[in-house]
Amino acid sequence: MTATEETAAESAPEKPLDWLGQSIKRKEDDRFLAGRGNYIEDIDLPNMLHMAILRSPYAHATINSIDTTEAAALPGVVAVVTGELLAQHNLAWMPTLSGDTQAVLATDKVRMQGQEVACVIAEDRYVAHDALELIDVDYEPLPAVVNPFAALEEGAPLIRDDKEGQTDNRVYHWEAGDAAATEEAFLEAHKIVAVDTHYPRSHPSPLECCGCVADLNPASHRATIYMTSQAPHAIRTVFALVTGLPEQNIQIISPDIGGGFGNKVPVYPGYVVATAASLLLGRPVKWIEDRTGNLISTGFARDFHMKGELAVARDGTMLGVRVKMLSDQGYAYADAQPSKLKAGLFHIVTGSYDLPAAHVVCDGAYTNKAPGGVAYRCSFRVTEASFLIERLVQSAAVELGMDPAELRRRNFIQPEQFPYTSATGFVYDSGDYETAMDMALDKAGYGELRAEQERRRAEGGKLLGIGIATMTEALGAGPSRDYDILGIKMFDSAELRVHPTGKAILKLGVRHQGQGHETTFAQIVAHELGIPPEDILVHEGDTDNTPYGLGTYASRSTPVAGAAAAMVSRTLREKAKKIAAHLLEVSEDDLEWEHDHFSVKGAPSQTKTIQEIAFAAYTNHPMGMEAGLEGVHYYDPPNLTFPFATYVVVVEVDPETGEWKPIHVVAIDDCGVRINPMIVEGQIMGGLTEGFAMAAMQEISFDDDGNCIGSNFMDYLIPTAWETPHYDLGETVTPSPHHPLGCKGVGESATVGSPAAFVNAVVDAVSHLGVTDIDMPVTSAKVWEAIQGAGAHA
Amino acid sequence: MPTIARSVPQRWEAYVFPSNFEYFAPTTIDEALGLLAEHGDEAKILAGGQSLIPLMKLRFAAPAVVIDINRVAGLDHLEESKRGRGFLRVGALVRNATLERSELLSSRYPTMAAAAPLISDPIVRNQGTLVGSLCHADPQGDFGSVMLALDGEIVVRSTAGERRIPVKRFLDGPFTSTIRPDELAVEARVPSPEGRFSGTYLKLERKVGDFATVGVAVFVATERGKVMRAGIGLTGVGATNIKATEAEAALVGHRLSDTAIDEASRLAAAAADPRTDVRGSADYKRDVVRVYVARGLQQLTGAKAA
Incomplete structure (x- = not known):
């Protein structure tokens, strides 16, 4: 080596000592950007058949008969599967994640438009689709139940007449909080403000729809099922229980997934029929869902009708909140959420406020719509709760004539109150809400904005509106004592193996769909063991080759699996210490750990790096110690984590046409310690965009006959780059006291919290005209109607 | 109470794969x-x-x-003909993206130039054509209104010969035109403007790529400050694109004053025949027509020379 080269080497940028908090580029992006991802559609097996699904055009109808003769006779068609055939194998119905039942293929009746009625299995997908047109189904239409309130009225047509003992359309009744204490608090109120609103049915609509390739090998009796699943391990267990196949013979592989947002948590009929067909035919069967199938039949989100009331004292002190909520469940109760909590975490409706009393009454109703209620980029119904309380606070500010920021400030849970037990029983781990809000208001230039708003109101033209939402989320399910899905506890796991050359593979029970796990979790191990992230392969999504876990949704991966990755790394570090002591011929007590090596106290030149130790673990380990450097950790979190944020949205509203657009969006998020800030910011921007989408345009609605309006992207609107606002981000850091790294979840915060900020902003812009509420999605037409209506009553 | 399902579309099911053809x-x-x-x-x-x-x-x-017809030669012309009083010729294969970037349009046909970038999204504009859009006769299509405002016509040809059909007679109903099954639309024509002229297109859409909730095409040609020719076309508020003839007539012979603009926008709103749907109520759409026609005409008060 020449002198010049030495200098160059010395001045080269040093690798960071600690990988925590580094915005390194995403390891997984190389293959995605190069078009080398491996999605379900990319999987082609020899001798593979293709499946297409015939769906019901009616929302509610009796099936008199299904004639498949002509379809079965079409050249290239191998089989036509109906509910009758599945019933012979006891597979016509399947359990949902909420313990209800859902039809795989309809037998007696169809109960939603788009319900799966029959499947064609053919040599190619064109033939399969041609054959669908040849199936003759004789339907007898029944009255469709579209409105959940009407569904619960006496005399409403009974939707689930297949269920023994089900005499009406009620799914559940569930309460949280203290009714008596809340009544008392309301008696003390100076004012009671009310918000009656519908959080519209929306759909996660990931870029990739659902699909699977089921391959049941008739010789080995192994079922290898490639599918778009956010929770492959749970799916394996459900499949074992439903089909009776021995669990060791089921391998679920979730290859690269093109977005999930909760939509890919449940089991859908397509998966089951393809698997059954492969079993019956002895050939692999591929099913790729189309966009309409995805939008009309798979897990929707939200659809809560909420009546909230907030009791406030004369000085603005919040005294209590009470809520009546009716959930429109569709024809099956299929929420993907902890089984004990009928309405998920909706009872976190006290938000960021020190609310001494709360009472939440929840009912669920069957309707002739698709089942679901998945956690669409949210932690089990936190989104609906956050929206309601923030709309209530906005209304209270108007009623009291107080500034909405000041009203919030007066009622925040204070930093010294943590851990804080809420009126509905959550134990908030940590928070500092006022600091985050002040930072957001400052960034938005709040004081000047109010002056500008007044000036514009006086001068005419476009109006200015300022919307604030402060958000506290509860995520990272769960402590297993409280959270399970169908009895399976919501822990998660990590298995770490360090190879002789000091490179490692980390296997996890979760399954990412774009969240950046391959980078973030490598950074966690890098932080704990000093192995650079590029030397760590993160492996997920294959049940044969990863430890058990409940999957990736509800912002639980970093709080649970991330903690498991840290803990297993620490276990390995303990073993590494023993090996280092052996190699350096000192006692363990004489060693200290620094970033990536052990050194002897007082003799810092005597060191062993993690790579040297890993090599020794296979070549020179102490007598009596097991060889190797690997371990597995199942992490059961002691509590949820409670990230928080303040969102401030500034909008311009055209009072003549109702058109509005955000001109400044500020987001101050606190998710505790950030592992990869770039990935966190990406999550927040994505979350804000989906929050904006829900506030502005996204809705799956139905006409009176139960026809789905929103079955394609012409009717179900997703914002483009053109509509999407620019985002102004900031952060505060309040570590979680119980997570090994101080992290909280973040993937969903902005989706949960920001819709209220957008709606509050539009309502604020036109509040001087007498407008107090506009339901989502806030379309220009609704703004115009609200202004007209307010004018008429003024 | 819920009612028996009656309005089920005949074949609404989702197919990604077309029938044989x-x-x-x-x-x-x-x-x-x-x-x-x-x-x-x-x-x-x-x-x-x-x-x-x-x-x-x-x-x-x-x-x-x-x-x-994408391989057919001689259908991609975009040029002005000097024959007669002159007219713009838009061949059947001229893409919307070409119209969007055309200097000829931005200098001489401002209503078209304003509409072109508002057609759906860039991907659609790269492929879609003006003539094809007219033949599709979607009442929510933007160019129908533009052509009505500009008194455009369509040239169709068959083995029997050629016909020139004014767009007003070409658009016959929702998704129906008066073209015959054996005819090919080869060209759209727009009369060249005379005097001082100006025009624009305003569109209210829920998002980029959505069809118009309301679209308004306006055009005026003036001489010595008075309107000689006026064109107003409406999108999305009727069974076809609508030519607001009474509103147009109310402008001709007058200065583009606030009073004249108010009257024209009121008449245009009256000419609209919108339906209540997911994009908004009939009342809403009619009022947006009024506001947009007024705003469009206000923008034209500084008309430029031919």
């Missing part, structure tokens, strides 16, 4: 006309395909024969 790719107009003469009713012309292909994908349309 026979495909021809002629290279000359005569060859295309021959194919049309032979297959007529059963055939559909494929130009930009931005409406036809989605319809076929969903099997809402299942033509037995698709005649792809």
Whole structure:
């Protein structure tokens, strides 16, 4: 080596000592950007058949008969599967994640438009689709139940007449909080403000729809099922229980997934029929869902009708909140959420406020719509709760004539109150809400904005509106004592193996769909063991080759699996210490750990790096110690984590046409310690965009006959780059006291919290005209109607 | 109480895969006309395909024969003819993206220039054509209103000869035009402007790529400060695009004053025949017509010379 080269080497940028908090580029992006991802559609097996699904055009109808003769006779068609055939194998119905039942293929009746009625299995997908047109189904239409309130009225047509003992359309009744204490608090109120609103049915609509390739090998009796699943391990267990196949013979592989947002948590009929067909035919069967199938039949989100009331004292002190909520469940109760909590975490409706009393009454109703209620980029119904309380606070500010920021400030849970037990029983781990809000208001230039708003109101033209939402989320399910899905506890796991050359593979029970796990979790191990992230392969999504876990949704991966990755790394570090002591011929007590090596106290030149130790673990380990450097950790979190944020949205509203657009969006998020800030910011921007989408345009609605309006992207609107606002981000850091790294979840915060900020902003812009509420999605037409209506009553 | 389902669309099911069809790719107009003469009713012309292909994908349309004219020579002209009083010629294969970037349009046909970048999204504009859009006759199509405002016409040809049809008579109803099954639309024509002229197109859409909730095309030509010719076309507020003739007439002979603009926008709103749907109530759409016509005309008060 020449002198010049030495200098160059010395001045080269040093690798960071600690990988925590580094915005390194995403390891997984190389293959995605190069078009080398491996999605379900990319999987082609020899001798593979293709499946297409015939769906019901009616929302509610009796099936008199299904004639498949002509379809079965079409050249290239191998089989036509109906509910009758599945019933012979006891597979016509399947359990949902909420313990209800859902039809795989309809037998007696169809109960939603788009319900799966029959499947064609053919040599190619064109033939399969041609054959669908040849199936003759004789339907007898029944009255469709579209409105959940009407569904619960006496005399409403009974939707689930297949269920023994089900005499009406009620799914559940569930309460949280203290009714008596809340009544008392309301008696003390100076004012009671009310918000009656519908959080519209929306759909996660990931870029990739659902699909699977089921391959049941008739010789080995192994079922290898490639599918778009956010929770492959749970799916394996459900499949074992439903089909009776021995669990060791089921391998679920979730290859690269093109977005999930909760939509890919449940089991859908397509998966089951393809698997059954492969079993019956002895050939692999591929099913790729189309966009309409995805939008009309798979897990929707939200659809809560909420009546909230907030009791406030004369000085603005919040005294209590009470809520009546009716959930429109569709024809099956299929929420993907902890089984004990009928309405998920909706009872976190006290938000960021020190609310001494709360009472939440929840009912669920069957309707002739698709089942679901998945956690669409949210932690089990936190989104609906956050929206309601923030709309209530906005209304209270108007009623009291107080500034909405000041009203919030007066009622925040204070930093010294943590851990804080809420009126509905959550134990908030940590928070500092006022600091985050002040930072957001400052960034938005709040004081000047109010002056500008007044000036514009006086001068005419476009109006200015300022919307604030402060958000506290509860995520990272769960402590297993409280959270399970169908009895399976919501822990998660990590298995770490360090190879002789000091490179490692980390296997996890979760399954990412774009969240950046391959980078973030490598950074966690890098932080704990000093192995650079590029030397760590993160492996997920294959049940044969990863430890058990409940999957990736509800912002639980970093709080649970991330903690498991840290803990297993620490276990390995303990073993590494023993090996280092052996190699350096000192006692363990004489060693200290620094970033990536052990050194002897007082003799810092005597060191062993993690790579040297890993090599020794296979070549020179102490007598009596097991060889190797690997371990597995199942992490059961002691509590949820409670990230928080303040969102401030500034909008311009055209009072003549109702058109509005955000001109400044500020987001101050606190998710505790950030592992990869770039990935966190990406999550927040994505979350804000989906929050904006829900506030502005996204809705799956139905006409009176139960026809789905929103079955394609012409009717179900997703914002483009053109509509999407620019985002102004900031952060505060309040570590979680119980997570090994101080992290909280973040993937969903902005989706949960920001819709209220957008709606509050539009309502604020036109509040001087007498407008107090506009339901989502806030379309220009609704703004115009609200202004007209307010004018008429003024 | 819920009612028995009655309004179920006949075949709403989702197909990503079209029905079988026979495909021809002629290279000359005569060859295309021959194919049309032979297959007529059963055939559909494929130009930009931005409406036809989605319809076929969903099997809402299942033509037995698709005649792809994209290889036909002599249909991609965008030029001004000096014949007679002069007119703009837009060939059947001129893409919306070309219109969007055309200096000829931005200097001489401002209503078209304003509408072009508002057609759907860039991907659609790269393929879609003005002539194809007119033949599709979607009442929510933007160019129908523009052509009505500008008194445009369509040139159609068959083996029997050529016809020139004013757009007002060409657009016959929702998704129906007066073109015959054996005819090929080869060109759209717009009279060249005279005097001082100006025009624009305003569109209210829920998001980029959505059809217009309301679209308004306006055009005026003035002489010595008085309106000589006025054109107002409305999108999305009727069974076809609407030419607001009474509103146009109210402007002719007057200065573009606030009073005249108010009167014209009121008459245009009266000419609209919108339906309540997911994009908004009929009242809302009618009022947006009024506001947009007024705003469009206000923008034209600084009309420039021909």
